Amino acid sequence: MIDQYSPERMIDRAMIQDVIYRWCRAIDRLDRQGMLDVFHPGAHDSHGAYIGPIEGLVDWVFERHKPITFSSHFIGNMLIEFASPDVALVESYIRTIQQYPAAAKNELAQLTGGPSGAPDSAIDMFTSSRYLDRMEKRDGEWRIAHRTLIQDWKQIVEVREQALQPREGWVIGRRDGRDAMQEARKELGIA
Template sequence: MSKIEQFSPERIADRMLIQHLMARWCHAVDRLDAPGMLACFVPGCIDSHGPYIGPVEGLVGWILERHQKIHFSSHFIGNMLVDFVDEDTAIVETYVRTNQQYPPEAKAAIAQFTGGASGAEDCYVDVFTSSRYMDRIIRIDGEWKIAERRLIQDWKRLDEVKVQALAPKEGWILGKRDGNDESQVMRREFGLE
């Protein structure tokens, strides 16, 4: 373990900032917000993300292309183990669960992400994953950013969707991935985005 004090008031504040960074990443991916995704990383850093390994700029392009047909994506972060190497560097392991729904025409995107499996040809498929982000996070000009990411994949599950359960009624607010999700609209209303 590092000799730096792991739970001083300064480190506790840094832990909260790192947790916020991870939440911002998940929000940006689920909203297909390319500038938001890129803002979480040091430019040019390498992400080893299973089928994609390379600079983060390419990762964002890969996500935008792969997610074109995905109508729903939700990343949930859980356990987060933060170990400070020094005042400006932390090694962070974050558990992440994803739920995504793929329409029948998106089988190639599923197969790319699973290594081959894609579900029945004629139905929607819900994809559930359990993974961990293994990140080196550094502080640059007072802001924490991901400097290196390794996605550790623990399991994936495909569920063929027999019935689409959501049947929205007039006035219901539905999630969007086009820059006009209610979370983005409200932030803009209050000058936060």
């Protein structure tokens, strides 16, 4: 029986949490390399509409997310269970909010099973899901070896009016590699 809370496992827990958090940042900023970096080469993902190698998932995400103006992944409960010092099962509750402009109805239909909303309106999609990840530590680094997305709930809301009306000087999130966070990381030499 492995000690789930030894000092070594506590360090591993922090490293595993960082992997999950880095995934959320990478997908929301459309950072291709960041998405790939949280998975081991040859990893597999079962993501509902996409099932296959991680490289294909990242290609699918990039294509599907092109027209999405806003994406936010939020991690809630995270339970980490070690099967061995180098293998862990991780269940992470995830909430997502994404805005699909009217022109992105086909991308949205991939996730909902069919078209939603009036043809000329934007759509906000809210989800509650869980990532079920088999994490493996290889060469001292934790990454995802296999991910299954468990979909629990989705809600679609038509956007009749944009609530955010930016004024001069406001910092607005971006998905083009020039987000304020990405610029700050470059400035500090972190990127």
